[in-house]
Amino acid sequence: MKSLKALFAGLALSALAVPALLAGTAAAADYKAEYKLSTVLGKPFPWGVGGDRWAELIKEKTQGRIVVKMYPGTSLVNGDQTKEFTALRQGTIDMAIGSTINWSPQVKELNLFSLPFLMPDHKALDALTQGEVGKKLFDLLSTKDVVPLAWGENGFREISNSKHAIKAPEDLKGLKIRVVGSPLYLDTFTALGANPTQMSWADAQPALSTGAVDGQENPLTIFVAAKLATLGQKHLTLWGYVADPLVFVVSKEVWNSWSKEDQEAVRAAAVQAAAEEVALSRKGITADDDSLLKSIADQGVDVVRLTADQQKAFQAATKPVFDKWTKQIGPDLVKSAETAIAAGR
Structure with missing residues (x-):
């Protein structure tokens, strides 16, 4: 008798389990x-x-x-x-x-x-x-x-070009710089006297190779992996103006x-x-490990590190752009960002 009860109980549990199993199968099938x-x-x-x-x-x-x-x-x-x-x-x-x-x-x-x-x-x-x-x-x-x-x-986006070292805003005057498709980047480089040229990364590499554009701005990992030193980019300035x-x-x-x-x-x-x-x-771009920077210099690239005063000159030149875009982004959000950065100093 007990065995029959156990059998019926097992069948009942199985009956309950079947819909659950089917539901699970259906869910997986929806993936x-x-x-x-x-x-x-x-x-x-x-x-x-x-x-x-x-x-x-x-x-x-x-x-x-x-x-x-x-x-x-x-x-x-x-x-x-x-x-x-x-x-x-x-x-x-x-x-x-x-x-x-x-x-x-x-x-x-x-x-x-x-x-x-x-x-x-x-x-x-x-x-x-x-x-x-x-x-x-x-x-x-x-x-x-x-x-x-x-x-x-x-990463932080550093600037390179094929013409000369960039140490001051006036060094950018007239340089054709490839930038991403953002109006803010167009405004920034226009304020610095450059000629910003918007194009995809796929188009940028051949443009650098042929000299159709003079320079670009990108993280150092991209500079190395894309072998930009072989595309005429022999002058690199570490200015850390924006991060991505x-x-x-x-x-x-x-x-x-x-x-x-x-x-x-x-x-x-x-x-x-x-x-x-x-x-x-x-990796390779910090104070503790600058191996990536050394490998760039070893490729014959002139690497410039801006001093604090040199960076201030670029900040001053782009301040109107900063103020204009703060209004569009939202003053409260920008203020929160500035507060958070100051608190971490």
């Missing part, structure tokens, strides 16, 4: 076979390494339920970096590690990081991304059809299609990949 991750740069750039690592960690932490393929070169939007965020909101892209510069035309507050000479060093940058300012920006992004998960880093944080995000529609367990796995993967990517982007 895409592959999710598209957009980045501007692939490996060996830290940006691309970070994207590859995020995809790897997601597969590992979800036990293969979520498979991600990285599409570097913003190839999902035909290489137009400024269209990436819009494509993410429209569903053409599932996930991205995006540049605050490239997304700033759609999210004006992200121009904060491009205010000339706001952040003097990595400590100041961390005070923003890892503090209340970073949280405010993530809250803002969360209202725009994406789920931000972690801050990565493309990266944002690990998932389309909100895609995010909502995942289970809570997988959402947290993807978030944990983003945080880990971002931390590794930031460390890689700073």
Whole structure:
């Protein structure tokens, strides 16, 4: 009798388990076979390494339920970096590690990081991304059809050219400098007397090679990985005028299609990949380890480090741009950023 009761009890439990199992199978069936991750740069750039690592960690932490393929070169939007965020909101892209510069035309507050000479060093940058300012920006992004998960880093943008050393604002006069597609960058270089030329990174490299443009501004990791010393860029100035944080995000529609367990796995993967990517982007360019800078100089590049007084001259020349864009970004947000940076000094 007991065995019959046990049998019926087991059958009842099995009957209850079947719908749950089917529901789980249905949920898994709703997942895409592959999710598209957009980045501007692939490996060996830290940006691309970070994207590859995020995809790897997601597969590992979800036990293969979520498979991600990285599409570097913003190839999902035909290489137009400024269209990436819009494509993410429209569903053409599932996930991205995006540049605050490239997304700033759609999210004006992200121009904060491009205010000339706001952040003097990595400590100041961390005070923003890892503090209340970073949280405010993530809250803002969360209202725009994406789920931000972690801050990565493309780095401080240093300037190089093929003509001569840049030590003062007047040294930029007339130089044709490739810049990203942001009005703030056009304003900044125009204020310095340069001739800013907007173009994608894919177009910039051949333009530097042929001399169609004289110079460019980018993080040192890009200078090395893209072998810009071989493209005539023999004069490099470390001025740290702006930094370019990266944002690990998932389309909100895609995010909502995942289970809570997988959402947290993807978030944990983003945080880990971002931390590794930031460390890689700073490798060889710090006071404790300047090996990357030495390797650049060894390639015959004249490396100029601005003194505090020299940097002040550039700050003064771009102050009108800073003030103009503070109004557009939001005076309160800029004030919060300045306060956070000062508190960390």
